[in-house]
Amino acid sequence: MKIRAKLTMGMLLLLAAICIGVVATVQNLLLPRLASLEQQSLLTELERIRQSLLHEQKGLLALTTDWAVWDDTYRFVQDRNEEYASSNLDPSFMEPINVDAMLIQAASGEVVSAQFSESVDPSEIGFLAASFVDEHNPLYAMSRSGRPETAIMLTDAGAFLLAAHPILDSHSNLPPRGTFYMARLIGSDLVAALREQLQLPFELSFVEDGAGATVRFLSAERSLAQLVIPVANADSRSLRAELIQPRPFYQQAFDSVAYTVITICLIGLLAILFAYYFFNRMFVRPLEELKEQAESFGRDQCAVVFETHSRKDELGELANTFMQMAKSVETNRQMLQRERNQFLDASLTDPMTGLRNRRFLEQYLARPEVWQSGQSYLLMIMDIDMFKSVNDTYGHDVGDLVIKQFAGQLRECCRDDDLLIRTGGEEYALISLDCDASVGEKLAQRICSSVAQRRFGPEKAPFDITCSVGFYTVAARQVSNPPAEWPEMLKVADLALYAVKNSGRNNWMGLGWLAEKGTAAHPRSAHDIERDIRQHRLRLIAHEDRSPQTMCWQG
Incomplete structure (x- = not known):
């Protein structure tokens, strides 16, 4: 990152730190306090909802008590007189008192009377429409308690507020003859009435499990308060009151924080612009000039680019x-x-002869551009005959002298464009990338003749040596990938050299490739050479007295 960017980033970070400090203070101190107050307010609202439901249950229980502690009801359980039923148990009486179900159960468990309002379908209310209350009926526990009870119970038709009271005589001197039940459906009418009464937009629904009151803030604009009320006959389900309300006070505080941060940012931005101008003029620009001079020095390697300050x-x-x-x-x-x-x-040159070495040959011929200009390639291998006997007879110092003299003789015979390599020991290679078989034949003959006519060794005791030459010629159009195939082509020249040595030494021989590109591979052994000559994929280039039959291809 450049220093100008670092300077700008540092100032922006400073401004951001101030803004974050303000926001953190408000976020961690003011807004949590507001949220806590808001949470307490919502819990209070939930408690109001719970108290309103309890109030409805108490009212229903009071109404149930009036019917249960009445001598007429007490006698009806025993004598089942029709006059009581017709005058007091008519379903039309239920609507004015906001009751949806009214049951009279005898002490034996038999349901003496069951009346339902028009808004309730008896087939959907299950245990409330049973003809007998046994231990499997949720009403059984209420009937056996012997005291007034209230509960919320769940049926297929919905949830009901339920009140139960033992049936007693008016003086409560006689034993109970059963239980009187009243139930009110927690439907839309009741919920609407409670909303109107509490002025709260809550909803009632059923959930799986859960307990208590919880408050969650859905966003900065909305809060969710939930009250879970147990249902007596469903352990895994509960009645949930849900209150979703806006958060006006929190939103106002949030807006105030936003305006404060924006104001601080604007003031800080003006300060940053001034500080940026000052630091840029006094420090950044001189450093950039010094950097540009250093980069120019890196490109041009010239010290004059630096100016004296x-x-x-x-x-x-x-x-x-x-x-x-x-x-x-x-x-x-x-x-x-x-x-x-x-x-x-030095690493690419033979120190004894001054010629290029094998490493140079490998690097040079591996470059594709080297092969692009030539139309025909000549690869030649030359070797001093019986060189070991020179070392054994005259010593290694004379042998080294002969190697140098032989290299000088090869330089005289080669053309300026030919690449002459000492591959190792007394062996040399010549590479010509624009030379055909006729030129190779003349060059091989010239090398053999010039070496045979010259005297080698010390001036005071010179001696004669001979050499053998093998070469291989191939047209550029016959080679698919010269940088990869040159070791194979040099191997063919080496095989030609071995054939000369096996056939008497002091001579030369060449092989010319005739096959089209991709039809056959370069020969890799003496056996391959004999086969390719018979199949006319390879041509022998030698003296007229030499033929494939007279050559000794294998030692």
């Missing part, structure tokens, strides 16, 4: 130090470059 501060001293360092680096670089070139040339 008249500033008396640390930046001026740094610029002058860079200039002195650049001059020293330039001097050292030139010296290292010279030494590098010397080491590189």
Whole structure:
């Protein structure tokens, strides 16, 4: 990251730290306090909803008590007189008192009377429409308690507020003869009435499990308060009152924080612009100029790109130090470059003969552009005959002298464009990338003749040596991938050299490739050469007295 960007980022971070500090203070102190107050208010509202349901249950229980503790009801359970039933148990009486079900159960469990309002379908209310209350009926526990009870119970028609009271005589002197039940459906009418009474937009629904009152803030604009009320006959389900309300006070506080942060940002932005101008003029721009000079020095390697600064501060001293360092680096670089070139040339040159070595040959022929200009390739291998006897007879110092003299003789025979390589020991290679078989034949003959006519060794005791030459010619159009195939082509020249040595030495022989590209591979053994000559994929190039039949391909 550039220093200008770092400077800008630092100022922005400072501004951000101030803004974050303000926001954090409000977020961690003010807004949580407001949220806590809001939570307490919502819990109070939930408690109002719960109390309103309890109030409805108490009212229903009071009404149930009036019917249960009545001598007429007490006698009806025993004598079942029709007069009581017709005058008191008519379903038309239920609507004015807001009751949806009314049951009279005898002490034996038999349901003496069951009346339902028009809004309730008896087939959907299950246990409330049973003809007998046994231990499997949810009403059984209420009937056996012997005291007034209220509960919320669930049926297929919905939830009911349920009140139960033992049936007693008016003086409560006689034993109970049964239980009187009244039930009210918690339907839309009851919920609407409670909403109107409490002025709260709550909803009632059923959920799986859950207990107690909870408050959640859905967002900065809305809150969710939930009250879970147990249902007597369903352990896994509960009645849930849900209250979703806006959050006006929290939103106002949030807006105030936003306006404060925006104001701080605007003031900070003006301060940043001023500070940026000052630091850019005094520090950033001089450093950028010094950086540009260093980059120019890196490209051109010239110390004159650095300018002498008249500033008396640390930046001026740094610029002058860079200039002195650049001059020293330039001097050292030139010296290292010279030494590098010397080491590189030495690693690619045979120290005894001054010719290029095998490493240079491999690097040179692996480059595709080397092969692009030639139309016909010549690869030649030359070897001093019986060189071991020279070392054994005259010593290795004379052998080294012969190697140097032989290399000089090869230079005289080769053309300027030919690549002459000492591959190792007394063996040499010649590569010509634009030379056909006729030129190769003349060159091989010239090398053999010139070596045979010259005297080698010390001036005071010279002696004669001979050499053998093998070469291989192939047209450029016959090779698919020269950088990859040249070792195979050089191998063919090497096989030709071995054939000359096996056939008497002091001679030359060449092989010319005739097959089209991709139809056959270059021969890799003496057996392959004999086969390819018979199949006219390879042509023998030698003296007229030589033929494939007279050549000794294998030693």
